[in-house]
Each structure stands twice: as structure tokens, then as C-alpha cells.
Amino acid sequence: xxxxxxxxxxxxxxxxxxxxxxxxxxxxxxxxxxxxxxxxxxxxxxxxxxxxxxxxxxxxxxxxxxxxxxxxxxxxxxxxxxxxxxxxxxxxxxxxxxxxxxxxxxxxxxxxxxxxxxxxxxxxxxxxxxxxxxxxxxxxxxxxxxxxxxxxxxxxxxxxxxxxxxxxxxxxxxxxxxxxxxxxxxxxxxxxxxxxxxxxxxxxxxxxxxxxxxxxxxxxxxxxxxxxxxxxxxxxxxxxxxxxxxxxxxxxxxxxxxxxxxxxxxxxxxxxxxxxxxxxxxxxxxxxxxxxxxxxxxxxxxxxxxxxxxxx
Amino acid sequence: xxxxxxxxxxxxxxxxxxxxxxxxxxxxxxxxxxxxxxxxxxxxxxxxxxxxxxxxxxxxxxxxxxxxxxxxxxxxxxxxxxxxxxxxxxxxxxxxxxxxxxxxxxxxxxxxxxxxxxxxxxxxxxxxxxxxxxxxxxxxxxxxxxxxxxxxxxxxxxxxxxxxxxxxxxxxxxxxxxxxxxxxxxxxxxxxxxxxxxxxxxxxxxxxxxxxxxxxxxxxxxxxxxxxxxxxxxxxxxxxxxxxxxxxxxxxxxxxxxxxxxxxxxxxxxxxxxxxxxxxxxxxxxxxxxxxxxxxxxxxxxxxxxxxxxxxxxxxxxxxxxxxxxxxxxxx
Numbered sequence: 219x220x221x222x223x224x225x226x227x228x229x230x231x232x233x234x235x236x237x238x239x240x241x242x243x244x245x246x247x248x249x250x251x252x253x254x255x256x257x258x259x260x261x262x263x264x265x266x267x268x269x270x271x272x273x274x275x276x277x278x279x280x281x282x283x284x285x286x287x288x289x290x291x292x293x294x295x296x297x298x299x300x301x302x303x304x305x306x307x308x309x310x311x312x313x314x315x316x317x318x319x320x321x322x323x324x325x326x327x328x329x330x331x332x333x334x335x336x337x338x339x340x341x342x343x344x345x346x347x348x349x350x351x352x353x354x355x356x357x358x359x360x361x362x363x364x365x366x367x368x369x370x371x372x373x374x375x376x377x378x379x380x381x382x383x384x385x386x387x388x389x390x391x392x393x394x395x396x397x398x399x400x401x402x403x404x405x406x407x408x409x410x411x412x413x414x415x416x417x418x419x420x421x422x423x424x425x426x427x428x429x430x431x432x433x434x435x436x437x438x439x440x441x442x443x444x445x446x447x448x449x450x451x452x453x454x455x456x457x458x459x460x461x462x463x464x465x466x467x468x469x470x471x472x473x474x475x476x477x478x479x480x481x482x483x484x485x486x487x488x489x490x491x492x493x494x495x496x497x498x499x500x501x502x503x504x505x506x507x508x509x510x511x512x513x514x515x516x517x518x519x520x521x522x523x524x525x526x527x528x529x530x
Numbered sequence: 531x532x533x534x535x536x537x538x539x540x541x542x543x544x545x546x547x548x549x550x551x552x553x554x555x556x557x558x559x560x561x562x563x564x565x566x567x568x569x570x571x572x573x574x575x576x577x578x579x580x581x582x583x584x585x586x587x588x589x590x591x592x593x594x595x596x597x598x599x600x601x602x603x604x605x606x607x608x609x610x611x612x613x614x615x616x617x618x619x620x621x622x623x624x625x626x627x628x629x630x631x632x633x634x635x636x637x638x639x640x641x642x643x644x645x646x647x648x649x650x651x652x653x654x655x656x657x658x659x660x661x662x663x664x665x666x667x668x669x670x671x672x673x674x675x676x677x678x679x680x681x682x683x684x685x686x687x688x689x690x691x692x693x694x695x696x697x698x699x700x701x702x703x704x705x706x707x708x709x710x711x712x713x714x715x716x717x718x719x720x721x722x723x724x725x726x727x728x729x730x731x732x733x734x735x736x737x738x739x740x741x742x743x744x745x746x747x748x749x750x751x752x753x754x755x756x757x758x759x760x761x762x763x764x765x766x767x768x769x770x771x772x773x774x775x776x777x778x779x780x781x782x783x784x785x786x787x788x789x790x791x792x793x794x795x796x797x798x799x800x801x802x803x804x805x806x807x808x809x810x811x812x813x814x815x816x817x818x819x820x821x822x823x824x825x826x827x828x829x830x831x832x833x834x835x836x837x838x839x840x841x842x843x844x845x846x847x848x849x850x851x852x853x854x855x856x857x858x859x860x861x862x
Contacts, residue, residue: 252806258726259697369817370586399585399753400797402817408809426726429799434806452803470727472756474783474798479760481731485696 226283254435310381314393317373320365327361371402443497450523533848539575548606566592568771577745581762598634635708639720641700647693698729777855787857
């Protein structure tokens with residue numbers, strides 16, 4: 219495993235009490251693997267990404283658990299050590315709004331250059347920038363352009379190029395295509411697949427778009443209210459989703475074959491005031507008495523598929 | 531039958547050769563002109579939902595804004611008809627304009643920025659009513675309760691602040707707000723794009739119900755082909771300001787004619803884990819051009835896999851290929 223998260227807890231303190239954004243979450247990513255993380259907004263997807271890259275700031279706090287990278291516990295490192303050895307070098311991130319993360323006043327090349335320099339890249343900087351841009355199917359000429367001269371898709375590619383600057387073995391892509399058009403979305407997904415195949419990069423792909431995940435990932439995790447509801451290979455989960463929440467999510471995906479779109483009744487519970495028992499029971503069509511009292515744990519049900527539900 | 535006309539039913543809104551140009555003056559040299567909407571013809575009937583799809587930058591939103599007069603057309607007419615009356619939305623002024631606004635409404639994409647978060651929900655609904663001259667307290671209350679019921683919200687949240695609501699609830703409030711005046715025509719501009727998958731279905735069902743129960747005509751703007759298919763009766767595809775294909779939803783999805791429509795359909799995600807080791811090969815490449823100079827001839831020709839000589843030179847008007855199914859492409 220390149221990345222292994224165990225029992226991770228991230229709490230935010232707020233005037234309404236503690237908001238348990240993540241409460242005991244496990245997640246593994248193997249080398250050369252594309253792993254999907256899905257769930258509704260507010261379920262903790264992005265918090266998990268930020269916690270892995272140690273970007274949780276007050277009022278948020280990692281209150282428990284372990285994040286190991288290549289077997290080493292990265293949460294116990296000092297900020298300076300983590301910055302020097304891991305951030306960008308081993309764990310790179312691309313965010314949803316990344317394409318707006320470029321400063322408008324410097325050229326793309328200058329900004330990629332800066333990352334290389336700060337992290338102590340030795341070698342021909344200009345050649346490296348061109349190589350990176352070519353890696354993401356951009357014309358190296360783009361290095362002398364300013365961000366506003368590029369389209370959204372080009373900027374997103376340029377940002378991915380920047381994330382790859384130091385040859386990281388692991389990339390977190392948080393909603394990398396949400397603001398982009400479908401045609402561009404396809405090309406970015408092709409790019410991620412190619413990076414895995416040719417450069418052997420492991421990717422954690424976070425999105426609310428399950429259809430998109432189905433076409434890209436090997437394994438996936440479904441997160442609900444800060445807890446894992448289900449995990450398994452993409453084939454298992456899309457062939458036979460087990461958790462009622464996963465079933466609902468998959469039924470709600472609009473596809474060209476669907477004639478109507480289902481939905482999941484109700485809303486996600488307030489994370490500062492969670493119900494006892496299973497956090498999904500107020501919305502669950504199969505709710506039983508036990509669900510209201512005891513919280514189910516992730517259990518192996520079949521193959522690689524693990525579900526946190528009292529039905530199994 | 532002219533392009534874009536309804537298959538039956540009286541049109542509530544009619545775009546007649548509508549163009550919207552944005553002109554930017556430059557210090558030296560001629561001003562630059564952006565053709566956001568270019569010679570669009572389209573009719574939307576009572577109770578009909580027309581899905582308008584296209585990539586960002588295709589002019590979808592500008593067309594939507596023009597439909598309800600928030601943007602004035604540079605040329606052409608937007609005719610709103612209510613039985614006997616025919617009013618040109620794009621030249622309406624004064625009292626006519628104020629009156630007209632009740633009948634033409636819009637639901638925006640982002641429920642987090644389209645309603646003041648520091649207002650109580652009740653006030654967010656009361657203020658537009660008072661602005662349109664409804665003074666009677668009882669009537670205000672009864673109208674608000676009625677529309678709240680319509681969108682399936684519990685009335686106890688009327689006294690909550692807007693910031694206390696979830697995204698799905700807020701979008702319902704914005705739908706409730708547009709229903710206050712029993713509008714005849716509503717533009718839904720990416721109304722479900724920001725919502726979670728689990729909520730999309732609900733909101734789409736509410737929109738469908740409103741359209742069928744009250745005979746409201748909708749222009750439903752979306753970039754998701756699958757959403758357009760589920761919600762709309764007809765689909766119109768837009769590229770760089772032109773409508774390139776219009777037809778009944780099922781036909782446009784099952785037999786797309788224009789190469790651009792075909793690409794949009796091909797790019798729509800499917801649920802298929804077996805695709806994960808393959809690269810999706812798109813017939814079209816590149817992105818919608820950002821430059822102000824539109825290509826001559828068919829605007830899509832630089833990205834089209836089937837481009838012919840004539841496409842580079844000649845622009846083509848809509849052609850009816852099958853009954854009610856129009857396309858603007860030299861292949862047909």
C-alpha cells in the first residue's frame with residue numbers, strides 16, 4: 219500500500235458543538251491504483267483529502283487515527299519535515315478550483331518553475347517545464363502564456379502538470395472536472411488513466427459524479443456523514459450495490475438510458491448533532507429497529523466488498 | 531414547418547431571428563463584437579419543456595436571459611403571447627415591462643448566491659410580492675403557503691434564516707419564489723447542476739410537475755445531456771450562438787444528427803466499470819474557441835470530423851430532416 223488511512227478522525231469545533239467531519243475512516247490506495255471516493259456534498263470527501271495532505275487548520279483538528287505513506291506515519295512528522303519530504307514530492311493535489319489557483323500576473327511557465335525551485339529541483343528548469351506540459355498534452359509554448367489566455371480545460375491540464383512537477387508517486391484529484399465541459403472532462407479522465415499507465419502514478423479521485431468514477435476507478439469508497447458506508451471494486455459496487463445509500467446514489471445517476479431519475483429522500487444529518495445508530499437510518503427505506511440503536515461497522519460481505527449495514 | 535416550431539400547442543414564447551451581440555470598444559481600431567446569440571429561431575409551447583444544451587461559452591445563458599428580457603436582443607424579436615396579447619419582450623418598457631416580469635421568471639444555478647442568506651425565508655418570498663404591489667397581508671401569507679406546498683417544503687422553515695437551509699432546500703425556495711406570480715414561462719438556468727445526485731431527481735420532478743399541472747413553459751438550460759433527456763420534451767443544441775439541432779428528446783438522443791450533438795452524447799458518462807482500462811476516443815477534439823472571431827461557414831467546422839469544403843465557406847440554415855427534427859449541417 220502506498221497510502222493507508224486508519225481510523226482517521228477530524229473534528230471541527232463550532233459554536234454548535236463538535237462537528238465530526240470524519241469519524242473513524244479507513245482507506246487504502248495501492249501503487250498504480252486509481253481509487254474513487256464518492257458521496258454527497260458535506261460527507262467529508264474533501265476533508266479526507268485535506269487531512270491526507272495535512273492541510274487541516276483550526277478550527278479543524280485531526281483528533282485521532284493514522285495516515286501512513288509508504289509505511290511511515292506522516293501525521294507524526296513535524297510540519298517542516300512533511301513539507302520538505304512529502305508535500306508535492308510524494309503527495310500532490312489537484313483541486314476543483316485549481317484552474318483558478320494560478321496567479322493571473324505571472325506566466326504559466328514561471329509558476330511551474332517556482333514550484334520546481336522551491337522544492338529544490340536540480341536540472342534544466344526550462345526543459346522540465348516543457349516536458350511536464352507535453353506530459354499533459356499541452357503545447358510547451360503555453361509556458362509563456364498568462365492564465366487568462368488559456369481555456370478552463372487548458373488551465374486544469376497546466377495545473378496537473380504543476381502537480382506532477384516533482385514526479386510524485388501519488389496524486390489526489392478532488393473534483394478535477396466539475397467545472398469543465400463534458401468533452402473536456404473526457405480528455406482529463408483519459409489523461410489520468412494515461413498517467414497511471416505510463417508513469418505508474420496512484421490516484422485518489424474524489425467526485426460526486428458516480429458515473430464518471432465508474433469509467434475510471436479500480437476500487438471505490440462511498441462516504442456518508444463522515445463514515446465509510448461501502449467499499450469494493452468498481453465492478454462489484456456497480457453490479458450489485460449493497461448499502462441502501464449506494465443503491466440510492468446509483469439509482470439517481472442520470473444516464474442517457476434513464477427515463478426518470480430517482481433520488482434519496484431527506485437530507486444528510488447535521489454533523490454536529492448526529493443521530494445514534496446508523497447515520498443513514500432516517501433516510502433508509504429498509505430501516506429496522508437495530509439501525510436506530512447500534513451503529514454498524516464495515517464488514518466483509520463478499521469478495522472485496524465491505525458494507526456497513528445491518529442488512530448483511 | 532419553420533425550424534424550432536412547436537409540435538403542437540400555442541407557443542408561449544417565440545424567438546424570431548434573435549441575435550445578441552456584445553460590443554467592446556477598443557482604444558484604436560474597430561470595436562470587437564462578440565456574437566453570443568446568432569439568428570436563433572425557437573418556439574416554446576404551453577406546458578412544454580425545451581432542454582437547451584451546449585458547452586460553456588455556447589450562448590445558452592445569454593439566450594435564457596434574453597428570453598425573459600434581462601438581456602435585450604440586438605436584433606430580432608422575442609414574442610411573449612398570452613392568448614390574444616403579443617408582446618415583444620426585448621423592447622418592453624415601463625409598466626408593460628413591470629407587468630411582464632410576473633409572467634417571465636428565472637431559476638438560477640447557484641442557490642447559495644441567488645438568495646440573500648441573511649434573510650428569513652418568509653421575507654425572501656414576501657419582498658417580491660410587495661414589489662409587485664400585493665399589499666394585503668392575508669394574501670401574501672396564503673400565496674407563500676401555497677407555493678411552499680407546491681415545492682414540498684415544510685412551512686415551519688419559513689421562519690428560518692436562508693443560511694440555515696441546505697442546498698436542496700434553497701433550490702426549492704428559489705423555485706417557490708418564481709411560482710409566486712403564476713408565471714407562464716420559466717427559464718431554469720442549470721437549476722440542478724450544483725445539486726447532489728440524490729437531490730437532482732427531486733428537483734427535476736418538481737419542475738416537471740409544475741410544467742404539466744400549470745401549463746408553464748420551460749426553457750431548461752443544462753450541459754448534461756442525460757438531464758436534458760429526462761426532463762425535456764424537445765432538446766435544442768447550441769454551439770457558438772447558433773442552434774445546430776432541435777428535435778424531440780428521444781430522437782435527438784437516439785438519432786443525433788449533428789456531429790456536435792453526437793460528440794456531446796458520446797462524452798456523457800455511462801455506468802460501465804469495464805471502460806476503466808480504455809481511453810475514450812472522441813471524434814471531436816479541442817475546445818469551444820474563445821476568440822471573438824467566429825469561424826466562417828459552419829462554426830463547428832474546425833472541430834468537425836466530417837468537415838467538407840462547403841462547410842468552411844457556407845453557413846447553413848436549419849433543415850427539417852425528419853418530422854420536427856431540424857439540423858443545421860451540410861451532411862443532410
